[in-house]
Amino acid sequence: MKQTLTTIIVLLLAAACTVVIVIGISGTPKKNVGDEIAEPLSSRIVGASRVDGPTEDKVTEFISDGPSQRLTNSTTGTITWLPRPGDVVEFGTVLYAVDHRPVVLMKGSLPMHREIAYKLADGPDVAQLERNLVNFGFVLDEAVTGDPTDLTVDHHVTPLTVSAIRTWQLSIGMTATGIVRQGDVIFRPEPVQISALNVAVGGSVDGGSVLSVSLGSQR
Structure with a gap:
C-alpha cells in the first residue's frame, strides 16, 4: 500500500514539473533578431529624379551652370549601390x-x-544638420510653431535632435543609432546631377571620390 502511494506521489510530482516546464517554454518571449537589424537598403532606397524620365512623371528641371566636380567623402567599405549618370539628386536623396x-x-x-x-561639442554644423531634419519633416521647428517642446535649431545637440536623427535614419533603412557619422552625409549648397561614376558597384573605397557631379540649380 505504501509503495503504491509513493508511486502515485512520484507520478504526480513528475506531471507537475512537466506542466511547469511547458508553461515556462511557451511563455518565454522569443527575441526577434530582425528588430535589431535595419531593413536592407535596396528595398527602401528612393531613386533620384530623372531628367529624361517618362512624360507622366514629375520632371525636375536641372540647370547646369558649373563644371563637373568630384564629391569627396570619408566613408570606407564596398560600394553596394550607385545612381546613374544623368540622375538629379535632390536634398535628402x-x-x-x-x-x-x-x-x-x-x-x-x-x-x-x-x-x-x-x-x-556645439558647432554650426549641428544647426546645419538640424535645419535639414526640419526641412525634411522629421521634426518641427520651435521658431515656426512657437512651441518650446519643438526643436530649437541651434549649435547644440539635444535629445530632440537625436530623436529626429533616429527617425531620419529609419526612413532610409539605417539602424536608428541617433549618431550621424562623418561619412553619412555630404553637404552641398545646391542639388547636383550625376556626371560620372568613379567607382563601380563592388569596388572598394577608402575615402576619396565615388562620383562626379555637375553643379547647378533646380526649377
Whole structure:
C-alpha cells in the first residue's frame, strides 16, 4: 500500500514539473533578431529624379551652370549601390551606398568634418544638420510653431535632435543609432546631377571620390 502511494506521489510530482516546464517554454518571449537589424537598403532606397524620365512623371528641371566636380567623402567599405549618370539628386536623396549604408545629400555650405552625436561639442554644423531634419519633416521647428517642446535649431545637440536623427535614419533603412557619422552625409549648397561614376558597384573605397557631379540649380 505504501509503495503504491509513493508511486502515485512520484507520478504526480513528475506531471507537475512537466506542466511547469511547458508553461515556462511557451511563455518565454522569443527575441526577434530582425528588430535589431535595419531593413536592407535596396528595398527602401528612393531613386533620384530623372531628367529624361517618362512624360507622366514629375520632371525636375536641372540647370547646369558649373563644371563637373568630384564629391569627396570619408566613408570606407564596398560600394553596394550607385545612381546613374544623368540622375538629379535632390536634398535628402541617397547619393550612393557603402556596405548598404546610404550616403545622403543635404543642404549646407559646411563640410561634414566630424561625427554628430549627443553631448559632443556645439558647432554650426549641428544647426546645419538640424535645419535639414526640419526641412525634411522629421521634426518641427520651435521658431515656426512657437512651441518650446519643438526643436530649437541651434549649435547644440539635444535629445530632440537625436530623436529626429533616429527617425531620419529609419526612413532610409539605417539602424536608428541617433549618431550621424562623418561619412553619412555630404553637404552641398545646391542639388547636383550625376556626371560620372568613379567607382563601380563592388569596388572598394577608402575615402576619396565615388562620383562626379555637375553643379547647378533646380526649377
